[in-house]
Amino acid sequence: xxxxxxxxxxxxxxxxxxxxxxxxxxxxxxxxxxxxxxxxxxxxxxxxxxxxxxxxxxxxxxxxxxxxxxxxxxxxxxxxxxxxxxxxxxxxxxxxxxxxxxxxxxxxxxxxxxxxxxxxxxxxxxxxxxxxxxxxxxxxxxxxxxxxxxxxxxxxxxxxxxxxxxxxxxxxxxxxxxxxxxxxxxxxxxxxxxxxxxxxxxxxxxxxxxxxxxxxxxxxxxxxxxxxxxxxxxxxxxxxxxxxxxxxxxxxxxxxxxxxxxxxxxxxxxxxxxxxxxxxxxxxxxxxxxxxxxxxxxxxxxxxxxxxxxxxxxxxxxxxxxxxxxxxxxxxxxxxxxxxxxxxxxxxxxxxxxxxxxxxxxxxxxxxxxxxxxxxxxxxxxxxxxxxxxxxxxxxxxxxxxxxxxxxxxxxxxxxxxxxxxxxxxxxxxxxxxxxxxxxxxxxxxxxxxxxxxxxxxxxxxxxxxxxxxxxxxxxxxxxxxxxxxxxxxxxxxxxxxxxxxxxxxxxxxxxxxxxxxxxxxxxxxxxxxxxxxxxxxxxxx
Numbered sequence: 083x084x085x086x087x088x089x090x091x092x093x094x095x096x097x098x099x100x101x102x103x104x105x106x107x108x109x110x111x112x113x114x115x116x117x118x119x120x121x122x123x124x125x126x127x128x129x130x131x132x133x134x135x136x137x138x139x140x141x142x143x144x145x146x147x148x149x150x151x152x153x154x155x156x157x158x159x160x161x162x163x164x165x166x167x168x169x170x171x172x173x174x175x176x177x178x179x180x181x182x183x184x185x186x187x188x189x190x191x192x193x194x195x196x197x198x199x200x201x202x203x204x205x206x207x208x209x210x211x212x213x214x215x216x217x218x219x220x221x222x223x224x225x226x227x228x229x230x231x232x233x234x235x236x237x238x239x240x241x242x243x244x245x246x247x248x249x250x251x252x253x254x255x256x257x258x259x260x261x262x263x264x265x266x267x268x269x270x271x272x273x274x275x276x277x278x279x280x281x282x283x284x285x286x287x288x289x290x291x292x293x294x295x296x297x298x299x300x301x302x303x304x305x306x307x308x309x310x311x312x313x314x315x316x317x318x319x320x321x322x323x324x325x326x327x328x329x330x331x332x333x334x335x336x337x338x339x340x341x342x343x344x345x346x347x348x349x350x351x352x353x354x355x356x357x358x359x360x361x362x363x364x365x366x367x368x369x370x371x372x373x374x375x376x377x378x379x380x381x382x383x384x385x386x387x388x389x390x391x392x393x394x395x396x397x398x399x400x401x402x403x404x405x406x407x408x409x410x411x412x413x414x415x416x417x418x419x420x421x422x423x424x425x426x427x428x429x430x431x432x433x434x435x436x437x438x439x440x441x442x443x444x445x446x447x448x449x450x451x452x453x454x455x456x457x458x459x460x461x462x463x464x465x466x467x468x469x470x471x472x473x474x475x476x477x478x479x480x481x482x483x484x485x486x487x488x489x490x491x492x493x494x495x496x497x498x499x500x501x502x503x504x505x506x507x508x509x510x511x512x513x514x515x516x517x518x519x520x521x522x523x524x525x526x527x528x529x530x531x532x533x534x535x536x537x538x539x540x541x542x543x544x545x546x547x548x549x550x551x552x553x554x555x556x557x558x559x560x561x562x563x564x565x566x567x568x569x570x571x572x573x574x575x576x577x578x579x580x581x582x583x584x585x586x587x588x589x590x591x592x593x594x595x596x597x598x599x600x601x602x603x604x605x606x607x608x609x610x611x612x613x614x615x616x617x618x619x620x621x622x623x624x
Contacts, residue, residue, distance in 0.1 A: 125298035127401040136407035152386035160436030171409040183457035183472035197225025205457035206239035217242035220304030252313035279380035314376035333414035342543030351417035362610035407431035424511035519557040
């Protein structure tokens with residue numbers, strides 16, 4: 083592959099941002115770079131690999147259908163965090179939590195459209211201050227409403243930058259205006275020339291090869307894969323042809339499965355994110371999942387290439403490689419597809435850490451870790467003290483069996499309603515080792531409580547079981563407290579829930595309303611995918 087364009091330093095930009103960040107923080111609730119605590123020991127190199135929509139069991143070690151030998155190597159010869167989660171199962175908010183160490187209600191990236199607040203400091207800035215050279219290569223995807231050329235611009239904290247607008251595309255092609263789709267490489271537009279997973283890996287290896295050998299490094303490789311619509315590499319197009327994928331037990335539209343489920347979940351079956359009208363089509367969900375499996379294979383190849391490069395350059399022993407998903411993905415569970423909701427398949431992700439001689443080989447960590455823990459953990463590996471405003475904490479001690487009973491017992495999950503996908507409501511949840519409480523804000527619907535130890539597939543809602551009332555009361559209080567931001571305020575104004583509310587109906591009287599007639603469509607109708615086009619364009623057209 084061609085050599086990457088000459089590096090353009092963004093250190094001047096970073097210095098300005100850092101120098102002004104204290105002033106900006108006063109009005110934007112963001113934070114300045116604090117003085118770092120530097121270790122006298124040699125600093126470890128770090129390669130953080132982020133995948134898109136890779137659910138927790140999309141690994142050969144958990145799913146025997148899959149062939150992912152390189153990811154399996156990370157787990158078998160490294161550490162597998164068995165209970166890893168995201169605090170928001172949506173691309174942009176989750177990525178912001180990874181980079182800031184904060185919950186969504188603190189960092190403010192509440193959906194895929196809203197960009198980070200001006201002055202936001204991402205954890206690589208602290209690594210730069212500690213002498214690291216840093217690179218971001220891949221999908222940034224924060225602030226889609228900023229427009230083309232703005233939402234993939236170089237960001238503070240990275241010496242080298244490569245990204246692309248929005249979700250990116252698997253295969254290069256020309257835009258409607260005849261111009262090629264491009265990458266933003268240090269502020270310059272460069273055409274995409276190959277299959278994106280392979281090409282991002284090429285750029286990564288080029289950067290690793292050309293870097294300054296006298297400095298420790300941190301590479302943040304952020305794959306587009308395996309985001310929908312899943313498009314595998316040509317070499318993987320026929321994988322799993324003979325495999326029959328199982329259908330989740332909760333997918334069937336039966337009285338048993340509907341019992342205790344919120345109305346919105348039952349209604350969402352027949353929607354963009356449901357199995358009865360997936361993406362407003364007649365798509366077969368299980369066939370679609372085969373494409374998902376095929377597309378992850380190129381990511382596994384990418385991991386193998388990175389590991390081979392480390393070995394060839396004698397860097398395996400002093401480099402930590404971490405692989406994580408930005409959120410999960412559902413393929414029929416509870417009659418749904420996609421993510422966003424607080425069910426396990428949506429919010430649970432793979433997390434693997436490989437560092438021979440530094441982390442115990444073959445260790446499985448049972449404690450719950452989350453995306454907010456990535457920033458403090460990577461700083462700890464670099465000998466850098468995490469700033470006080472982080473919501474997460476380093477999980478390095480868990481890899482050494484030194485939690486001492488001080489690790490978290492639960493964590494917060496939050497998702498805010500998006501107008502473009504209105505069938506999923508604002509969702510708040512508290513997940514502990516044993517239970518999960520889910521609340522929905524602004525809609526008339528039931529809460530959910532699941533006994534995860536005895537019901538890991540979340541099939542039986544216990545919210546109305548009097549035996550669990552004490553659990554519900556305690557979890558409601560904790561959930562409300564956790565939703566307060568770093569100013570002690572609730573960013574969505576509401577009061578603590580202390581009962582189910584006035585939810586009852588007279589069974590023999592009026593029935594639930596039907597959906598508006600104009601919403602009733604068939605897959606052959608026009609305009610089913612135009613909901614992301616601004617209405618003002620329709621006015622101009624008229």
